[in-house]
Amino acid sequence: MKLSKNFTLAELCATSTGVENIPTEEVIKNLTYLVEGVLQPLRDVYGKPITVNSGYRCEALNKRVGGARTSQHMTGQAVDITTMTKDGNQELFAILEGMKFDQLIDEKNMSWIHVSLKADGNRNQRLRL
Template sequence: MRLSDHFYHSELTRSHLAVRHAIANQPAETEICALRQLCIAILEPVRRHFDVPIVPSSGFRCRALNRLLGSADTSSHCRGEAVDFEVMGVSNIKLAHWMAENLHFDQLILEFPDAADGAAGWVHVSFKNRYNRGQCLTRLHSGYEIGLPQFHKPL
């Protein structure tokens, strides 16, 4: 099932962990609608801007899968409102800064970045079909920090 021009239901529900543990990671219609909005508001603009395919590593998670991962039942992933992803060939720090400057979102978390290795970590973003906080965080091994790390644009 196509959710938007470039994204499919299977990409945002696929989980090797769910398969391994025989968990049916299938969203209900409400979550499918949220995934569609997430694709339209977040993933499609990123895809258009960077003009390369995006590989989501985690989208919708049913509660059983989310618990297996040690995450809370209140996670935006359980509502189809969040996705973790990277853009091939683009530093995650650069990606997070572009998103913060150009998109409306609820929460943007740059997870485990490394300035020396732009491919380190990933970006988590959530989008709601209602009030979005526009909150930016950086997750390090020591915990969360408010905001994003400095990004030095080339002159």
């Protein structure tokens, strides 16, 4: 199922862990909001493919990968993305800084980027972890 021109529900829920990671209707709604509000607009500006490392994580999957206890990945409001290069990720980060988001995180010196978006109450928080 396509969520937008360049992103599918399957890639937003993919995992290599073998954990059954099935999104609820609510999660699909949040993922759609995230893709339409951030991911696809970012892809359109960047103009090249963006790889999704991790989108939705059910509780078991989040635990398995050592995610934060209150991770927004568990509600489908967050996604980890990469261009496969630090320079590319730097570029993504700069584009994202001009967009609406809840949290924007530079993970491990641009190894990947975490970005989240909520329907309302976005904190516009930038972090480097």
